[in-house]
Every structure is written in C-alpha cells, then in structure tokens.
Amino acid sequence: MPGFILRRLLSAIPTIFIVVTISFFLMRFAPGGPFNLERALPPQIMAHMLSAYRLDQPLYLQYLSYLGNVLRGDFGPSYVYRDFTVAELISQSLPYSLELGSLAMVLAVVIGVAAGVLAALRQNGIVDHAVMTAATIGLTIPNFVVGPLLSLVFAVMLAWASAGGWGSGSFRDLVLPVTALALPQLSVFARLTRGSMIETLRADHIRTARAYGLPPHAVVIVHALRGALLPVVTYLAPCAAALLTGSVVVETIFAIPGVGRYFVQGAINRDYTLVMGTVVLVAVFIIFFNLIVDLLYAVLDPRVHLD
C-alpha cells in the first residue's frame, strides 16, 4: 500500500501541472481584465497598473514567472482583493469551507445511510416509501431554493437559527447552511444504500450468517453493511466534489466566508491569480479524495488488490 500511495502522489504532480497550464492560458481568452471597471481608467493609469502587476509582459513570460513563484509557494497577490495575497485568501477561507463541508458530509452519510438501511429492511413498507419520497424531494429541489426557505422559516419567522454569517461558528449559526448543503447528498446516499442493501441482503453469505443463527442486527451491521457500502464509498468522491460546488451557492446565501465564493467571484472579476489558486486547490482536492476512495475500497472489499 505505501508504494501505491507514493505512486499516486507522484503522478499527481504532472496532472496538476497540466491543469495549471491549461487554466492559465484558457483564462486569458476571456475579454477584459481585472482593472476594467464601470468607471473607465485613463489609459496611462491603466498602463501603470498593468505594469505594476507585470500584466504587460508577453504571456509566456508571465506563465514562466507564475510557475516559478508557485514552486516557491507564492500564488501571487489577488488583483481584486488588493490587501491580501491569494495564499492568504485561500488559507483564511478554507477552514470555513472545510468545516461546513465535512459537517455536511458527516450529516449526509450518517443520516443518509441510516435512512437507506431502514428503508431496505422495511422494503415496500410505509417507511420505505416515506424515505424514498423524502429523498426524491431532497434531490430535486435545488439548494438555492431550499436555502432561502430554511432561512426564512427558521431564522426570520421562528428565530431558532441565524439568518446568515459565520458568527461564532456555533450550532445556531451553522445548522441551516449545513442542512442546506447536506440535503441533496443525503438523499443520494439514502437511495444508494437502500438499493445496495437490498441486493446484499439477498447474497449467499448473508443467508449463511442467518443460518448460523447470528442476531439480526449483527447480520445487518457487521456483514451486510460492509458489502452494501461499496457504492456509497464510490459516491464519496463525487459527493465531495458536489459539496465543493454546492458550497458556492450555500456560502452566498448564508454569507459564509468560505472558498466556494472565490471560484465564481474570481472568474467574474478576472482575478487571474485567485482563479489559478482555486483551480490548483480543486485539483489537489479531487486527486486527494480519489486516493482516499481507492484506499477505502481496499479496506472494505478484500477482493480488491491495489497495484
């Protein structure tokens, strides 16, 4: 396994390099730059600004100097949020997004899987139909509808939670954004677990376990769940990606100072360095998560060989 991990990490380097290169040049195709505002800048002042940020140099020179800086860990200043460097912006906002995302993922997995197992055990009963209906609703209603609805009902009308802002990061502040973020993924996990569980419960080794007289909860939790979780684990990586992109909407609705907003803001503002920084972040994130998922496979399914 250590060899496998090392090989994967090494192969990540050329991947990230390619991602950075493509993004760098692709981004420059968009018209306008970071300094085109509604209030036009006189040409000489624009020239000063472009030169101060070395944006007047030939593109390949800018690319090479950017690469050189990145290797030293310097992602450059943000062209739009002038008082901060990209590294500062991302390092300040990442903890918020990570906390929000991991809470949402834990919520989605725990409750989703539990609901799916329950539905599978009571297949075609009332519980099953109720869970599946709820899951369908949770999946189809977009989070930019659910979010404001939750906020309106629980924050404005009932005053049980905060309407927005991170505040002190307490339960009151986070319960609504985490719920809004988790809901679609929770529904997916519920459906996945239910389907997979139903299939696993029919397998030979479960019949054998039951024949041995093992108590029902042991059969389900120890034996059936392990096999049934494989599709769930498969979905963990796309789930993480979905939480990442979903966080853009949720962070905007609930005014959470996370990294999600920088993806969109950076592009709209033509903040080249911030966009590059977030691109690298997402690339690293996805590579890392895929690695974790592959490792989890090996743990869960003894038939899988890492090579």
Add this chain to the structure above:
Amino acid sequence: MTALKSLLSLGFAAATLVSTSAMAEVVLHRGNGGEPQTLDQAHTSIDVESNILKDLYEGLTVYDASGTVTPGVAESWSISADGLTYTFKLRAAAKWSNGDPVTADDFVYSFRRIEDPKTAAGYADILYPIKNAEAINAPKEAKALAPDQLGMRAVDDKTLEITLERPTPYFIQLLAHQTALPVHKATVEKFGSDFVKPGNLVSDGAYMLAENVANDHITLAKNPSYYGAASVKIDKVIFYPTEDQAAAIRRFQAGELDLQYQFPADQTEFLRKQLGAASVHVAPNLATYYYVFDMRHPPFDDVRVRRALSMAIDRDFLAGKIYAGAQLPAYSFVPPGIAGYTPAPADFASLSQLDREDAAAKLLGEAGYGKGGKPLKIDIRYNTNANHEKVATAVADNWKGLGAQVTLTNEDVKSHYAFLQEGGTFDVARCGWTADYADAENFLALSLSTNKTFDYAHYHSPAFDDLMTRSYGERDPAARAKIMHDAEALLMQDQPIAPLMVSASLWLVAPKVKGFVDNAVNDHLTRYMSLE
C-alpha cells in the same frame, strides 16, 4: 456550604456586572453591499470602500450628515485672488489613533504617494487639478516629473498650501473624496502594503481598525484620539459584505443587521409593507443611467436620429415599472441635488409620452429612416444584469414602434466596459456614472472632446468644449453654474447620450438607528449615528 454559596453568588454578581458593562458597548451592524477591494486610499475606487474608509479616516473636508461639504481636519481655508492657491489651517486637536498629531506633511506625503506612478493608483486622475499632478503621474513628455514636484507644501505643521494647475471651483468638494484621505506616513514606510492590516493601521478618523476577516466582517472600534470623540456615540461598527441581497434582507428582518446598503429595487413595495415605510430609504443619488450613441458611424451621426430615438423612450415606464420607483426618469444628464446648480433638461421633457412618440416618428422620417424610409438596425449593448436586460427590452420595444429592428447584446461588466474603453464599434450602449464629487462638472466633463477615455459617444462639439472651458475660468459660482447649465442644454439638444434615469440610493434602516439622513452624495458616516 454557606461560604461556598456566598462566594458563588458574589461571583455571579460580579459576572453580571461585567456583562452589563460589556452590554453597554453600542454596536452597529452595517450590511455594506460587497467586499472592499482594498483599505488603501491609493487604490480605492468604489462606494463599498468609501463607507469604511470614511469611518476610519478624515480628510481636509468632509460631508456632514445631510451631504454638505464642511471642514474636516482643515478647520478653515483661504483661496488666493487668482483661485490657484489654497491655504488650509489644520485643527490643533487633530490626532492619529496612535497619538501622533495630524500634520500638513501627512497630506503632502499621501497625495505624492497617489500621484507617484510606482503606486499605480487607479484614481490618481481625480487629483490632476493639483499643479504638476498629471505631469508626475501620466506625463505627456518622455520624462516624468518627480513626485516631490507636486504643488503641495507644508508651510508648518498645521498649515498646508496647495497650488492648482488652473482655477478649480469644485476643489473643496473634491477633497472630501475617499482618495483624498490621508495616510500615516511612518506606518506606510514601516509596513509597506501591509499597513492596512489590523494592528498596523493608524487612522485619524472616528474609528480604528479592529478586525478584518476577508469576506466575513470588518470591525471598527471607536478611536479615542479623534478630536470629535466626545460626540461619537457608537462604540463599534461591524461592516458585513452583503453581496447576496436576498440573504441580506433576511438578516435585516431577523434583526442581525441594523443598516443594509442596497436591496433589489423591484422589492421596494414589498419591503415597505414588511418592514414599514420608515425603514425603507429611497433617496436620489448623484448617479445617472444613460444610453450612449456611437456617433462615429451613421445613422447615429445624425442629430435627428439620436433625438428621435431618445424621445421615443418611455422613461416613466422604466423608472416606475421596472425599477418600481427606485430610479427617477431623467431628461437631463446632471442629476438634481447639487447645491447651487439647476440641471438643464432636454426640450422634449415637457411633452407627454404620446406627443414625444409622434414627434420622434416625424423627426425620424425627416432623417430618412423609420416607417417607409431606410431600414434602421440597432444593437443595444449592456452589461449582464436582470434590470438592464428589462430596460433594454423595453427600449427596444419603444424603438420597434418607430420601425427599427433592434437586437440586444450583453456581456459581463468587465467585458462590456473593456469593449467601450478599447474603442469598439457599437450602436447604442448602456452606461452608468456616479459622481466623484458634488459638482455638475463631474458629469459634463465626460462629453468633452478631449476626454479620450470617457467620451464613448465620440462627441466633438467646439461650442460645448468652449462653454466648459469658460466655466473652468469663472470664479463666481452663480455665473459658473449658468455657463454649465448652458453647456448641458446644448448637450441635451444634441443628445450624444440619452439620459434615462437618475439612480436612487437604496438603504434599509432599522428603527433604532438615529442620525441617518438621506443625502445625494450617499455618505453616511457612523459618527453621526446613534442607537436608541
């Protein structure tokens, strides 16, 4: 047990006392509409930053609660007979937050820093009226002047002398702009661009910078060294970057925000019902929403076509229905609300909409276009925004009624302005202009033929240029206002631009906030406010 009980109750009482005295701290929560791009005066440009910077710093002059220019750090000033030299006397009590006195040298240093090309200040051109500023910042010859050649001199610690390039009647208003706020020289020299960070930043205004968490909140705490500290009633003000307006409204309704800058205009009536009309402030702003014609190619080089198209636009519909009263119909380019100036509306302002449409059809026919004439194809460009799209659609409808074929093109705001600034060819483009200072010149100068950057219409009128030149030389404010009025009348006759609406500033103000006064310059300094 009794000893323990009495100890506990003593502790509890002490805790209550501490918490009550902590509760006595007055905190104002301000939704600021967006995240500031910087807290550095040399790089600031937008209103979001202005709101914060004007609470942190105070310049030579300052707008009072009702939007009139009043003495700031400069308690008095005198102007020489030829209008070129201003001498400012700074307050003896004016101090920085670290106890240093505010000196004339601070202003000299700050302005030199802005004009220094190395600083790459985006708003450096606003101070070009100062002698040599342009020669230092954007020289026409190969060799630039050194920043120390700027026409500013510290006569002594508390006397500042500024020399201008030419008489500039709006100079005092100009000094109230956020770019003209001073920086603390020693701090900038010590920390470089990190001087804006909390803990480093030294300010001379009513507040100091306590916290700056990017995209979450900026906290300002009362500055005890401020000369007017005794009258500042709010101890702490927290600015939140409320970009999502729907979310901000919810937070306002939940009582988490006391002020909210900007809300969706079409919700004005709804908010008035939900929050009470007293909380919803719609005040005319010094900002105009207008359409520009590209006069470089036909048919827009024909004044009859431009006038006809402008006349046909139903501005009442745009302002009343699309913006639900959050904007007002405009027939003059300069918005109302500038002290001492009367805007000059276009002559067709007094007609009814139906009469205007008839006159427009007739005028267009005379020019050879419209129904039965040459085909008229118009493309309206605007920056992507739900309201701009509605406006463009409505205007297209008006023009289709004249027999024109209209298409719409939209690009995001950066691409839109990059296109216009790079001189791209267009037919009609949407623009907006918000005043930098409360003077009509700020609007009219956009149409000068010498204004290569902002004259998107490429309007070249010697008569207009001539009137504006005369206005710069005129010392008497009333006479100057009359000259500019005539210039604007000429502009409205020629219609290189068609003003559509005057913006309003949209604020939500909680009932417990006192001292918030609607004003045309849209400056609402926290130090004028209190909470009851």
